Amino acid sequence: MAPPPASRAADSNPADPSRPAAGAPEPITVPSPRDHHHHLVDRRDTPRGRAWEPERSRRGGAMDGAAAVKLVSGEAGYVLEDVPHVSDYLPDLPTYPNPLQDNPAYSVVKQYFVNPDDTVCQKIVVHKDGPRGNHFRRAGPRQRVYFEPDEVHACIVTCGGLCPGLNTVIREIVCGLSDMYGVTKILGIQGGYRGFYARNTITLTPKSVNDIHKRGGTILGSSRGGHDTMKIVDSIQDRGINQVYVIGGDGTQRGAGVIFEEVRRRGLKVSVAGIPKTIDNDIPVIDKSFGFDTAVEEAQRAINAAHVEAVSAENGIGLVKLMGRHSGFIAHYATLASRDVDCCLIPESPFYLEGEGGLFRYIEKRLKDNGHMVIVVAEGAGQKLIAETMQSIGKDASGNELLLDVGLWLSQKINEYFKRNKMTINLKYIDPTYMIRAIPSNASDNVYCTLLAHSVVHGAMAGYTGFTIGQVNGRHCYIPFYRITEKQNRVSITDRMWARLLSSTNQPSFLCNKVIEEAKKEQERTAQLIDGSSSHRKLDGKVAGPNSGDAK
């Protein structure tokens, strides 16, 4: 159980000083990235060297206010964006030798423990005189840990939409904790965040999770909405949980950030760690999210079916809708992989239907030249166009805008156009979205999930908290929550990858100069941010994989 807080928080409950009084203001909000950036700019103005000092109360324990952004600056524009640690606010915690040193499987590994000074750079394409830019703390096992195996009481929760690989991550957190660190107390929180206070928990053991990676979905269940910070942290405290593993997308990581802030405010020795999950690949900084490869692979089956249907009919059109609320990565990569696609529509690239350069003219031409065509559309594409004739359908329980069905809408518009123009077409609309999301992860995603899960376990055991595990340029690192949630990762339409797609499909770009100029400006802002040299960090960027902001 966590030690009692040393100082009493404002609005505290007399029965339990670490909790807010009944009727106290509801959830503490995550500090806005702008607050962080304010710190950031101030700190960078300091002479080089260790720029950050942990914000802690004199006696340690409960704290008010947002966690400091931990920045360390070094030679040649080097900046480390470090993550919080339980010792930031509980200074006198004992440490223990890492049990891995006696583990026969791992003890033979040369240099198994990572050097505490290892960091991973966000920018790998550099110029001789350019700044070294932002870095993150390298993930991996540390020589000393902040939890004894017997003391650990871990819990795992999955939130948001499904994604291939969720069960693999659950399995590997459980097996990693158990096999590498000898941890025996691991709880599964059922049904997402609200499960902390409204549902039962299940005990997770290596045996109970043994073959779950072969199944789609999440054995724990998931949900949207229901994030009641106080009730969640009360539940963590009441159950004596001291490691919280949160698997989910941007919303989930935001929720984990708020939980971390409240845990820290109460002065609890609890590590809160996130594993980013999103089939849309919309999480910034990281190379790509787990399940993305599987989704792209599975999308090929739908595209193949659309192609077969299209070639077998007179003026056949196969239309496939894929997921991608604000980010069209699945559609983009599935199109590039397939080579059967004649047109790919994504949210980042607005399109229009009528007139020269519009979609209808292109379809007409393609049918005349080739007799058939395949269109892939991301679910978030064309939403503004559809909204001109249809009413919005509101929001989901997490506050995400519900999308109008672009596939049905487009099918209807295409059919109407060709009827008007007295041309026979055969359009088949395929919507495989949930089928793609609900399958188990493929082999490569399984390995990726395993490594992410082990890296997050090493981080929590070492006492790091308030972080998301992520792969950046092929290396695993600990990334502060705010960096993952401050913006979404989107397909860059001025990037060479999108140009490759346009040249493979030969579709019109639909772009006017204004849109191109805006996209270019966004790319420049992204580059400045990775340099770590900009005093106004508004955007983010990445270097490798589908999250590339840098053409390869």
Ligand SMILES: Nc1ncnc2c1ncn2[C@@H]1O[C@H](COP(=O)(O)OP(=O)(O)OP(=O)(O)O)[C@@H](O)[C@H]1O
């Ligand atoms: N700003 C926030 N503060 C606290 N909790 C949040 C916040 N945003 C979202 N959440 C909670 O996080 C959970 C998941 O959020 P959401 O439904 O947006 O999915 P997600 O994690 O973004 O995943 P995906 O979009 O990939 O399905 C929900 O329970 C929601 O209440």
Ligand SMILES: O=P(O)(O)OC[C@H]1O[C@](O)(CO)[C@@H](O)[C@@H]1O
């Ligand atoms: O129907 P649900 O479960 O709310 O999920 C739909 C959304 O979830 C995602 O799969 C992930 O955010 C989106 O692509 C999609 O819009």
Ligand SMILES: [Mg+2]
């Ligand atoms: Mg989301």
